[in-house]
Amino acid sequence: MSDDERSSIETQESQSPEFITLDEAAAMTNGTRVTFIPGMQAMYSEALKNICFVKNVPLIRVLHPPMGVDEATGKDRQAKLYELTSQTSLPTMLHDKERPRNVWIEQLALAERIGAASSPALIPDNFELRAEVFGLCAIVLAEDGLIWNMRILIDSPLGQKYGFSKEASSAAPGKIAEAITLIDRRLEAQEKRGLRYLVGDALTAADIYWATLSMSILPVPPEIMPRTRKNKGMLSYFEANSQIPVIAEALTKRIEDHQRFILTTHCETPAVLGGDSL
Ligand SMILES: N[C@@H](CCC(=O)N[C@@H](CS)C(=O)NCC(=O)O)C(=O)O
Incomplete structure (x- = not known):
């Protein structure tokens, strides 16, 4: 062949x-x-x-x-x-x-x-660094984290499953912005030490989870996330999230640069989704 x-x-x-x-x-x-x-x-x-x-x-x-x-x-x-x-x-x-x-x-x-023996360790051996990685991951993935709050922005069946209420929903943009700012400050501190990753001097799970899941509040171009018939609605929702004023204000160039760097350097892009492309 x-x-x-x-x-x-x-x-x-x-x-x-x-x-x-x-x-x-x-x-x-x-x-x-x-x-x-x-x-x-x-x-x-x-x-x-x-x-x-x-x-x-x-x-x-x-x-x-x-x-x-x-x-x-x-x-x-x-x-x-x-x-x-x-x-x-x-x-x-x-x-x-x-x-x-x-x-x-x-x-x-x-x-x-x-994982392959030759692949990077995503959970650091060093316990101090590990605590940082899991702390950041929890802010993104655990209950009351970034994604949890993103889901209750609107009243939907999924929002209801994750505890939608008017009060929780109105607090959600502020919590999302707080998570973004925490990541931004960390990136800023890392940058001053000449480092591009969130924790220590190498890629960790925190970079991959944050870069991937932040697509829900900071959309990426089709070269990273292809448009399909199935994901059209979801992408519009993500776009709208990024324009909520308190979220838009928290999203810095540094956040965007890190997200794009991690996705294009360490992840498979364009993402392979299957389904019918647009
Ligand atoms: N148990 C999972 C939850 C993952 C999750 O929230 N998945 C979403 C899709 S990305 C989901 O399945 N939502 C629909 C549902 O919970 O019924 C975890 O904490 O890792």
Whole structure:
């Protein structure tokens, strides 16, 4: 096969990645299987994909079962997912015959363990640095963090699931801005020491999670996040978030430079989503 033929196949594969069903994934006893919605950068799935990309963990993509009832069978479409994991959010991560991992902190630990020996360590050995990494990750990913507050900006089924109330929703932009400013100050301090990363002198999980999840309040161009039929609405929502005055004010050039640097240097760009492109 010529180099041109090979690269054309690789391009096709990266544009239309294969997805298997959850039943197929559950029956497998080898490999790392992660659930996704084709064409959609569900933020935690996208972040885990980037973590696994850095760790050089090959992923088998699995269709995350949608909410609701299957019209043909009348059954809850997420019944199997619930049976396997006792929850329904995405992504769930299966590896070999191990128990499923459903929460980012466990998924990160697993990726760190099974990653290629030559890949960067995303969780520092040094405990002081580790405390900084997990502190920053929690501000982005844990309850009442960046994403949590981003979800309750509007009253929607997802907002309701994450505790939407008028009071919580009106406090959310201020909390998001506080998280952005905390990251900005840290980047500023790092910059003064000649460092480009959030913690210490090397890439950590905090950079990957922040850069990926901050796309929800600081949108990126199609060269980084392709537009698909499925993600159009989500991208407009992210755009609107970035224009909420207190958030817009907190977003500095430094934040943008770091986000773009991490995504284009360490993550797979353009992101490979599957689904139908626009
Ligand atoms: N349990 C996950 C939550 C991840 C999460 O919030 N996923 C979102 C999509 S990015 C989700 O599934 N939302 C729909 C739902 O919770 O039903 C974690 O903390 O890591």
